[in-house]
Amino acid sequence: MVTLYTALSLDGYVAGEKDDLSWLDAVAKGGKDGDYGYQAFYASVDQVVMGRGTWAVCRTFRPWPYGDKPCTVLTRQKGLVPVSTETFEPFDPLAWKRQAARGHVYLCGGGEATRLFLEAGLLDRMELATIPVLLGRGRPLFPAGFPRSQWRLRSCEAHATGVVQALWERG
Numbered sequence: 001m002v003t004l005y006t007a008l009s010l011d012g013y014v015a016g017e018k019d020d021l022s023w024l025d026a027v028a029k030g031g032k033d034g035d036y037g038y039q040a041f042y043a044s045v046d047q048v049v050m051g052r053g054t055w056a057v058c059r060t061f062r063p064w065p066y067g068d069k070p071c072t073v074l075t076r077q078k079g080l081v082p083v084s085t086e087t088f089e090p091f092d093p094l095a096w097k098r099q100a101a102r103g104h105v106y107l108c109g110g111g112e113a114t115r116l117f118l119e120a121g122l123l124d125r126m127e128l129a130t131i132p133v134l135l136g137r138g139r140p141l142f143p144a145g146f147p148r149s150q151w152r153l154r155s156c157e158a159h160a161t162g163v164v165q166a167l168w169e170r171g
Contacts, residue, residue, distance in 0.1 A: 002049075002100045003125040004107040004114055005041055006141065007163075010130060013138035014109055019057045023133050030161035036129055037165070045069065046103030049096070051113035052077060052088075053139070058108070059083045069106075074113055093120035100124070111143040118146050125169050126151070132162035 007024060008014050016023055030036060048066045050058065052075035058065065064084040071086040080088050091113075099105055100122060107117055117123040128141075150171035157165045 001103075001124045002096070002105040002107055002117060002122050003041075003045070003127060004117070004123055005038075005127045006109050007129040007131055008141045009133050009135045009138070011134050011136065012140050012142065013135045014111065014141045015057065016135045016138040019053075019139065021057070023135060024131060026133075027131055027159075027161040027163050030159050030163060036159065036163065041127065042069075042106070044104055045106040047072065047099060048106045048108055049074065049113065050108040051075070051110040051116075052080070053112065054109035055080075055086070066108075074116065091116045091120075093122065096120065096122055111140050114141060115143055115146045118149060123170065125154075125167065127165070127167050130164045130166070132164075 006014055009023065015021055046069070048069050048071040050071070050073055052073055055073040066086070067084045071084070073080070073086050073088045074091045075088050076090045077088075082088075096105070096117070097120075107113060107123065114123070151168040152171040154167040154169050156167075159165065
């Protein structure tokens with residue numbers, strides 16, 4: 001199973017201009033167990049996958065937040081230096097289909113990786129935390145060119161911080 005788990009602005013951005021994430025600070029604590037259930041979700045996954053753009057942002061986080069799970073960065077770029085135990089490889093739909101059949105894959109962040117998984121029909125669930133802010137510009141969660149698909153709302157929770165967390169499953 002592949003689950004996209006991410007936060008986005010009301011207008012659909014996962015990062016502001018120049019990959020700014022400061023807009024998340026206002027609601028960083030709240031919801032389930034103070035982290036909107038992230039730790040429980042993270043404990044349920046076997047592997048993390050992200051695109052190179054998301055990795056470029058995440059690699060600045062200290063400590064590296066994915067050190068205890070295998071982490072694959074989808075890229076064709078050569079010569080990237082890992083922060084921890086991450087590996088770099090181009091997207092291979094058949095390989096990810098086998099991975100998803102063996103465990104729970106966490107698709108972290110970015111629009112381009114999300115588009116690749118949608119195109120390959122490999123995205124099973126989306127847990128989206130909508131943050132009550134309009135950014136106007138930035139990196140969209142769903143960039144142009146993603147395929148049409150149907151989704152069913154499985155749960156939705158509004159938090160006192162204004163965050164609305166929704167779990168969607170492929171319909």
